[in-house]
Amino acid sequence: MSKIPWASFTKRRRVVADTLNKFRTCGSVYRKLGLISWFVKDLGPKKMFQRAHNKMKGRTYSRFEAEAQPVELQQADEEAVDGEDYVDGMPTVRGHPSDRGRCMCSSNFLWLPITAGLCIFSIAFLSGYLISRAGRALPGGCDELASSPDPSEDEDGHLEVDPGPLTLPELRKSLENSFDGKRMREFMLKLSTMKRTTGSPESSLAAQMVFDQLQLCSLSSVITDVHQVSIQEPDRNHPNVVQLLHPPGSVKDLVEDSDAFFAYSPSRNATGVLVYVNYGRLEDFELLRTKLGSQLNGTIVLLRAGNISNAEKVANAETNGCVGVLVYPDPADFYGPMDMPPLPLNQTFRGHVHYGYGDPYTPGFPSFNNTPFPPVPSSGLPGIPAQPISGQAAQTIFRNLKGELVPSTWQGGLRDVDYHFGSLLSPMAVHLHMSVTNRDIRKTLHNIIGVLQGHSEPDRYVMFGAQRDASGPAIAESASGTALMLEIARILTNLTKHGFQPRRSIIFLSWDGGEFGSVGATEWLEGYLSLLHQKAVSYISLDNPVTGDEVFSVQGSPLLADVMHSVLHQVLTPGTLTQTVLQHLVNHYPEWRTTMYKQVSMQSSLYPFLAYAGIPSVGFGYVQERERQYGRLHSPQDTWEALNGVTETRGAVPTMCAVAEVAALLALHLTVPKALPLKAREYGSTLGDYVQTAAQYTAKLRASGITLQWVHSSLGDYTRAVETLEQQWQQSDFNNEAIVRSYNNRLLQVEKGLLSPFASPLLSPSRHLVFGQGEFTLSYLLQLLSQFSETPKAWELAALRRHLALTTWTLRELSNSISGDLWDMNSSF
Secondary structure, eight states: OOOEOOHHHHHHHHHHHHHHHHHHOOOOOHHHHHHHHHIIIIIIIIHHHHHHHHHHHOOOOOOHHHHSSEEEEEEESOOSSSEEETTEEEEEOOOOOOTTTTGGGHHHHHHHHHHHHHHHHHHHHHHHHHHHHHHOOOOOOSSSSSOOOOOOOOTOOOOOEEEOOOOHHHHHHHHTTOOHHHHHHHHHHHHHHHHOOOOHHHHHHHHHHHHHHHHHHSSEEEEEEEEEEEEEOTTTSSSSSEEEEEEETTEEOOOOTTTEEEEEEOOOOOOOEEEEEETTHHHHHHHHHHHSSOOTTTOOOEEEEESSSSHHHHHHHTTTTEEEEEEEEOTTTTEOOOOOOSOOTTTTOOOEEOSSSTTTTTSOOOOTTOOOOOOOTTTTTOSSEEEEEOOOHHHHHHHHOOOBBBGGOOOOOOOOOOOOOOOOSSTTOEEEEEOOEEEEEEEEEEEEEEEEEESSSEEEEEEEEEEEOOOOOIIIIHHHHHHHHHHHHHHHHHHHHHTTTEEEEEEEEEOOOOTTTTTHHHHHHHHHHHHHHEEEEEEEEESSBBHHHHHHHHOOGGHHHHHHHHTTTTTTTTTTTBHHHHHHHHHHOTHHHHHHGGGOTTTTTTHHHIIIIIOOOEEEHHHOTOOOETTTTSSTTTHHHHHTTTTTTHHHHHHHHHHHHHHHHHHHHHHSSSSOOOOTTHHHHHHHHHHHHHHHHHHHHTTTTTOHHHHHHHHHHHHHHHHHHHHHHHHHTOOOOOOOHHHHHHHHHHHHHHHHHHHHTTTTSSOOOTTTSSSTTTHHHHHHHHTSSSSSOOOHHHHHHHHHHHHHHHHHHHHTTTOGGGSSOOOOO
């Protein structure tokens, strides 16, 4: 211990002045309360009483006498202020050694009025501040309060108060009007001029540009994730052919764009009678079989684009015995900007027909360099050829097609033609020949990953993702999502310079290979699946954020419905002063919250995160009304002019800024609060919808000795487990990090718990009970029940009993996973 003289009176006066200045400028009410508490406690009555007590004893210390009586202090970086030490930034009064232990009872008459006076002064001062602040208070509630201020002195001896982490209301206020629409527009235009064909050298330049932009954001780290995958492209030496063989003896070639193809279509020929099957849904095929009175074996089908994915169309056709598929864009489904035609009649779409996602030749395995796995075709690859054609080619076909007229719901928008089913009987039957010669090629994909590390739970990830590659300008398809992600990264990292401390890490993911079915995203998931099961909190898809401006659309996990509701209530509809996005959405679709899970399709980029990885995921954006689709995706006409045309009411830039604000605010809600805003109760309603639908078959099942009792009981177990979890949380110590971590862990088990433990990720990658495909899903259970006959065969009974058992125990395992410890679980129904 060394001897250090007390500080001068001038320095003490400066400390008081700095304290008052910090009080005026330090931000939230809670920080001011902490500063007042410290000032009153340590600089106020205690020191005043000490001086008064010394005077009563006839001992008055002047500044000079104090300097002559040294005080013991710890020699460190602390500075003494008039008998006080600053230890870890907080003042500690030492006093004179001879005064220690003296009784203060004799001076109560002086202590009480001084204390009362200072308290009254402090309360009055704070009340005046609160009144002055009322006019500029930040809107909204406060989920997380800032920590108490920590006064300390800087190198110049000035008092500094740590402002603490910003609150959610303060962060939301910072987001308002902070998004730079001009910057996003310029980046989109620049990216749209770059050729970004999947795996091409030019695509690598786009990847480098995104990498550089993320580095400019001063993120914690930016890395590149590389994969070698198999994709397809047309064989230039042997172009695809579609020929109409009608009337007999004549040939009309219907392929107008040699670059138009469906990736992953098998290379083979097909010839057969042509029939029209609307969108190619299972119910469409069933209606056509009824009308024609026979099966469709050996036919080639003509289908309208949209409604379901191209992969589903081809899979349904193959299931019904067809040998080939043609898909065209109908003007009734695809609109154009302003007064332009809905879509050029000679326009052809591109896409893929893999009924799955990722590299179809390494299903379940990541396509890393030198991966020691032999190519294994995915079960989702089609066995029949498929080819896109233009509306003009479809018009030629309909002029030759005969048979019964289709119902009004099957009518399209092609002019000067009648829509017929077609006929299987000569001489009205129309024959068609098609030849597809796609070739497999190896490509290198580059995913770009930027990380903003969290400060308390850096091992918890909130992820943004956006497709980067494209076969054309792809303004709405991929350029807009990439621009949105980069702008969000810029805004959030700027907030960290002004007090934003994300509790959890935020990861920005720029995907390659999206054109071929989320290949880059899926290979990344497959490579780090175990890690992500432990650490991923959510995935936010930014793909196709604006394809219109009429209504806001949300699709994703029910776990995120509640927090999405809260976020949408805080963002204004572009072009309005008072109406929130939520109010606008509810006006159009009041049921959005209970049906958002139904909007997720396999062609959505968030699908593998949900159905394969079991990560709570959501996607959203502005679209046109549900009856219409943006008619430019996957085409050379997906330009800035086209996007501006379909957003003429609100404007493309303001609409994009609104979507960006929703996405950034959602990330804040997922990274700032201690407790994750995931609501397991929402899944109870979703699961209940399936069980209620199954209940209508109760009487038929009872006649065969089958009961749904165990499914109902397992759903009840889940509901009770969720209620118990919520009650335990309400009674918990929110400041106990171990309790908070345990609560969040149990919430994150919900989505993963819905992945069927009985399905192989290799054979059935989409094994999610709600979002999955195949026999381990609730949709398949309803399909079995709908096909259950009055006199079922033995194999039908066995299949149904097996599936009911699998469903029951999947739900029981889910309930156990969120119940907590082993001794808290219910071992019986």
